[in-house]
Amino acid sequence: MTKQLLVSCFIVVTLVTGCxxxxxxxxxxxxxxxxxxxxxxxxxxxxxxxxxxxxxxxHQGIELAFKEINAAGGVNGKKIELKSFDDEGKPENAATAVxxxxxxxxxxxxxxxxxxxxxxxxxxxxQQNKIPMVSPSSTNPKVTxxxxxxxxxxxxxxxxxxxxxxxxxxxxxxxxxxxxRDVKSDYSVGLANxxxxxxxxxxxxxxxxxxxxxxxxDFKAQLTSIKSxxxxxxxxxxxYTEVGLIARQARGLGIxxxxxxxxxxxxxxxxxxxxxxxxxxxxxxxxxxDSDDPHARNFIAAFKKEYNRVPDGLGAMGYDAAKVLxxxxxxxxxxxxxxxxxxxxxxxxYVGVTGKITINDQRNATKSAVVVKVAGDHNTFVTTxxx
Amino acid sequence: MVYGILQLINFAHSDVYMIGAFLGYYSARWLNxxxxxxxxxxxxxxxxxxxxxxxxxxxxxxxAYRPLRNAPKLNALITAIGVSLFLEYSGQIxxxxxxxxxxxxxxxxxxxxxxxxxxxxxxxxILFTSLGLMAILRxxxxxxxxxxxMRATSYNGQWASLMxxxxxxxxxxxxxxxxxxxxxxxxxxxxKYPKIEPLMGxxxxxxxxxxxxxxxxxxxxxxxxxxxxxxxxxxxxVGYGASTYRDALAFGILIVILLFRPAGLxxxxxxxxx
Numbered sequence: 015m016t017k018q019l020l021v022s023c024f025i026v027v028t029l030v031t032g033c034x035x036x037x038x039x040x041x042x043x044x045x046x047x048x049x050x051x052x053x054x055x056x057x058x059x060x061x062x063x064x065x066x067x068x069x070x071x072x073h074q075g076i077e078l079a080f081k082e083i084n085a086a087g088g089v090n091g092k093k094i095e096l097k098s099f100d101d102e103g104k105p106e107n108a109a110t111a112v113x114x115x116x117x118x119x120x121x122x123x124x125x126x127x128x129x130x131x132x133x134x135x136x137x138x139x140x141q142q143n144k145i146p147m148v149s150p151s152s153t154n155p156k157v158t159x160x161x162x163x164x165x166x167x168x169x170x171x172x173x174x175x176x177x178x179x180x181x182x183x184x185x186x187x188x189x190x191x192x193x194x195r196d197v198k199s200d201y202s203v204g205l206a207n208x209x210x211x212x213x214x215x216x217x218x219x220x221x222x223x224x225x226x227x228x229x230x231x232d233f234k235a236q237l238t239s240i241k242s243x244x245x246x247x248x249x250x251x252x253x254y255t256e257v258g259l260i261a262r263q264a265r266g267l268g269i270x271x272x273x274x275x276x277x278x279x280x281x282x283x284x285x286x287x288x289x290x291x292x293x294x295x296x297x298x299x300x301x302x303x304d305s306d307d308p309h310a311r312n313f314i315a316a317f318k319k320e321y322n323r324v325p326d327g328l329g330a331m332g333y334d335a336a337k338v339l340x341x342x343x344x345x346x347x348x349x350x351x352x353x354x355x356x357x358x359x360x361x362x363x364y365v366g367v368t369g370k371i372t373i374n375d376q377r378n379a380t381k382s383a384v385v386v387k388v389a390g391d392h393n394t395f396v397t398t399x400x401x
Numbered sequence: 402m403v404y405g406i407l408q409l410i411n412f413a414h415s416d417v418y419m420i421g422a423f424l425g426y427y428s429a430r431w432l433n434x435x436x437x438x439x440x441x442x443x444x445x446x447x448x449x450x451x452x453x454x455x456x457x458x459x460x461x462x463x464x465a466y467r468p469l470r471n472a473p474k475l476n477a478l479i480t481a482i483g484v485s486l487f488l489e490y491s492g493q494i495x496x497x498x499x500x501x502x503x504x505x506x507x508x509x510x511x512x513x514x515x516x517x518x519x520x521x522x523x524x525x526x527i528l529f530t531s532l533g534l535m536a537i538l539r540x541x542x543x544x545x546x547x548x549x550x551m552r553a554t555s556y557n558g559q560w561a562s563l564m565x566x567x568x569x570x571x572x573x574x575x576x577x578x579x580x581x582x583x584x585x586x587x588x589x590x591x592x593k594y595p596k597i598e599p600l601m602g603x604x605x606x607x608x609x610x611x612x613x614x615x616x617x618x619x620x621x622x623x624x625x626x627x628x629x630x631x632x633x634x635x636x637x638x639v640g641y642g643a644s645t646y647r648d649a650l651a652f653g654i655l656i657v658i659l660l661f662r663p664a665g666l667x668x669x670x671x672x673x674x675x
Contacts, residue, residue, distance in 0.1 A: 062498035102498065197645055225644050231594040235640035255500060259596060266509070267519065287502055287596070 047122050047349055052095040053088075055080075055339065056121030058111040058136065059128060063103025064228060064255045067281040068128040068328050072150055073098060074321050075332025076125055079340070082316075089343045097121060105135035112136040116143045123148070123343075123354055125335055128328060129253075130154030130201040137164045146355040150335035151277065151300065151328060154204045158377040163351075165358050165377045167335045167366070168300055169401070171201070171276075175208025177298045177383045177399045178274055182247055183216040185385075185397065186272060186296075190221040192245035194236060194260065196252040197225045205251035205276050221245035226260075228253060233260050237267050247271050253278040258287025265291040272296065280327040285391050295388045296396065300327045301368040302384045304395035313367035324392070327368075334366035402575050405555040405619035408474055412481040413461060414583055415606025416488035417454050419599060421584025422503070422591045423496055424450040429504040438508045443526070446506050447588050451581040458580025462573055485606070492599030500598040503591035527589045534585055535625060541578070542621065551575060555619070604648065611655040617668025626666060630654075 047053075057076055059069030076096065084093045097119055101107035108127055115121045116139065124140055124147040127133045133152040140147040141161030149157055149166040153174055158164050182188045191213060196202035210220055222243040224236035237260070240248060248264065248271055250257050257279055264273065273295040280299050284292055303314060303324055313333060317325040325333075341364055342357035343349065361373040371379045382400045386393035403411045428449040432442065465484050469477045513520040542548035550571050553561040562568045590605075591597055612631045616623025631651060638650045658665065 064500060066499045227645060227647075230644070230647075231596050235636050236644055239640055255596065259594070266521065 046120055052093050053343065053349060054095050054097060054119065054121045055336075056097050056099070056112070056115035056119060056124045056126075058099040058101050058108055058115065058124070058126040058132075060103040060132070061098075061100040065103050065129060065253050065281075067254070067283050067326070068151075069100065069103075071281075071326050071328035072126075072128055072332035072335075074317070075150070075325065075329035075334075076336040078317060078320055079333045079336035081320075083337070083340050089340055090349075092349070094340060094343075101127070101132060103129075103132075105132050108132035109135045109139060112139045112147075116140070116145050121145065122349065122351055123339055125150065125332070125339065127152060128331075129199065130157055130204070131199055133157045133164075134160070134200055137161070140164065144355075145351050146339075146358055148335050148339050148358065150331040152201070153277065154200045155376075155378075156200065156204075162359075162377070163355055165373060167338050167371050167373075167379050168331055168368075169381050169383060170378050171205045172208050173401055174276055174298055174383060175205050175210075176212040177385065178249065178276065178296075179209050179212035179216060179218070180399060181296065181298070181385050181397070182249070182274060183213060183218050186247065186274075188218065188246040188272075190219045190243075190245045191247045191249050191274075192222040192224070192240040192243055193220060193249045194224045194226065194233070194240065194252075195250075196228050196256065198227045198229070199252065199278075201276075201278060202251045202253075206249070209249055209251065226252075226256065228256055230256065231259060233263050234267065237264050237269065241267055241269050245271055247274060249274050251276045251278065254281040254284040255287060258284050258289075258292060261288040261291035261295065277327060279388075282323075282326065282391065285388065292388045293390060296385055297388070297393075298383045298385050298399075299393075300381070300383070301330045302386050302395040303392065307367075307369075309365060310367045330368050334368050334371065337366065338364055338371060402551070402579055402621065404613070405621075406551065406558070406572060406575055407466070407477070409466065409477045409481060410610065410618075411579070412478075412606065412610075413465075413484040413488060414579065415602035415609060416485050416492070417457055417461075417580045417602075418583040418587045418590075418605065419492060419597075419602035420457060420488065421450045421454045421580075421587030422597045422601065423492070423501075423587075423599075424453045424584065425506075425588040425591055426501060426503055426597060429506050438505050440507070442506045443592075447530075447585060450584040450588050454580040454584035454587075455577040458576040458583075459573055461580075462576040467569070467572075485602075489599055489602070496599055498599065500596045503595035503597050507592055523593050527593060530585065530589060534582060538578070538582070538621070547571070547574060608651045611651050614665055615654060615658050617665025620665065620667050623665055623667035 059072050060066060061069040080094045080096055088094060097115060099111035099115060101111050112124060124145055127149060128151045130152040133149050134157055137147060137157055137160040141163050144163055146163045151168050152166055153168060153171045155170045155172060158166055182191055193206050193210060195206040214220060222240050224240055226233055226236060250260055250273055257275060261273055275297040277299050279297040314325060317329060338361060342361060343354055346353040346357040359373060361371060364371045369381045374380055380401055382398050384398050385396045387396050403409055425446045429446050432445060461484055465480050466477060469480055507526060510522050511519050512522055512525055542551060550566045553566055554568055554571050558568055608631060612627035613624045615630060616627030635647050635650055639647050
């Protein structure tokens with residue numbers, strides 16, 4: 015019995031030490047990066063799960079961007095290689111994905127994530143390992159506050175909240191708005207707070223606040239409660255799968271008030287799930303397919319040719335994030351994470367397909383937002399709101 | 402039913418429910434039901450899903466539980482968990498992990514308004530289908546020979562076989578009936594809450610287990626009562642409290658019941674005499 019015990023202990027110990035060795039050993043990444051024939055960039059996103067279209071669209075945008083860059087010769091002669099990871103929409107997986115990309119694959123920079131909760135799970139790991147991370151569409155301000163290696167190419171929720179609050183108050187002339195937020199999502203909670211702050215400052219009243227959890231399929235109780243408060247509008251700063259269901263159930267209960275939301279609504283699935291219930295609703299977004307900016311039009315045409323679908327905001331932001339990163343790599347003194355980081359921080363007036371991108375001191379981009387109206391399987395542009 | 406006869410908690414039941422919903426999804430699309438929503442389509446899809454899941458339940462019993470009939474109960478329980486995980490993750494591979502939208506097999510309309518409360522056609526269909534199925538189940542168990550045999554087997558399997566009851570076949574029938582009911586549940590939920598995905602059975606399965614314990618495990622009317630109490634309580638918590646406590650309530654009830662009345666509301670505490 016003791017002999018068996020000793021043998022098993024021995025095996026366990028060998029396995030454990032064997033495992034850890036692989037991660038900390040090997041050649042230093044710096045030497046690897048200088049001598050490698052390609053530049054390895056890591057991407058992590060939600061290719062499956064409740065926000066699958068976010069990850070897939072972003073991935074397509076990034077792929078298209080790198081394809082164009084490599085076709086034009088790459089960055090300083092070196093082509094960019096992309097390694098993607100599906101985090102299935104779960105923050106724990108985002109953390110594991112980023113750890114693996116940094117420690118095992120030795121990527122020199124990271125692109126991701128769309129959802130703020132997942133960016134927040136991964137950012138500390140990137141910051142600790144001093145690998146620059148560029149988020150294409152995470153809007154919660156806390157993401158870039160993690161450290162000086164974390165960047166984003168989109169606006170942040172304090173601004174986005176004001177956008178919808180102003181739109182609701184000035185354009186739609188709403189006086190009482192109810193809020194239905196997703197407590198599992200940092201994005202949703204943050205955006206709801208910023209909306210509330212601005213809307214009340216403009217003189218509006220919050221008719222009621224209810225909560226749900228992403229993954230829920232039944233919102234009748236919350237909607238009944240909201241209905242009895244008789245709001246002029248409902249602000250739902252969540253993600254498209256739940257928003258579609260909420261819209262259906264709201265209309266089913268007889269709630270006729272207009273629905274509003276943020277960029278989490280941006281998906282072709284929104285209309286697939288919500289159908290007529292979402293038509294006539296408004297949401298704030300990073301870009302619109304109605305744009306007549308030539309850069310945007312070229313991008314939309316190229317994307318359509320490559321993937322046979324019209325790009326949504328996520329695809330456009332993924333494209334811009336990838337291009338901004340490549341631009342920074344081109345301007346960096348050498349291909350090392352620290353130099354790329356410095357080049358990213360000094361990005362000024364980069365002309366992207368979603369507008370001019372300047373990275374400010376908080377490592378965020380100051381950009382305008384658009385408000386679009388859901389008109390079926392496409393959205394129509396309503397107005398632009400500048401910071 | 403399964404616990405009553407086999408003392409086995411069938412964790413895979415909620416995944417049979419999920420498979421039922423997906424069978425409904427695929428058969429509705431195959432039959433091109435969205436072109437003609439109505440009760441005909443509803444019953445067609447329901448029958449297909451119920452038959453499909455009966456076969457699935459039969460197969461699971463044959464392959465996973467029967468070989469362990471004489472093994473310690475714990476082994477069968479772990480196998481049940483294994484079957485559950487197998488179904489969930491195979492579902493993810495076969496159906497993809499993204500949620501799907503259940504097609505429109507029935508047109509919704511408001512039947513009855515009572516102040517602020519609206520009763521829709523979906524609600525009525527679900528209620529009457531459930532009541533109908535429960536009535537059929539009760540009839541089978543109380544008024545047929547099969548039901549009598551099932552009750553005898555649940556009382557004592559060995560004595561039942563001594564009396565000439567083919568216990569293996571009875572157990573298979575139990576699984577067939579149970580699985581077809583699970584499929585019906587899947588279809589009804591799919592109509593009302595059209596988002597379906599391979600992991601949809603997980604939370605529902607846990608809450609169904611709590612409902613069964615609440616009512617008295619092994620006791621069918623108890624399960625119905627338990628489910629009613631849990632459903633209503635959950636909606637009250639969400640409506641008047643915070644929706645985040647919806648799941649906490651379910652497990653809170655489990656803890657309270659096990660502390661104060663472990664046999665359940667309608668259960669009897671049987672003492673096992675050696």
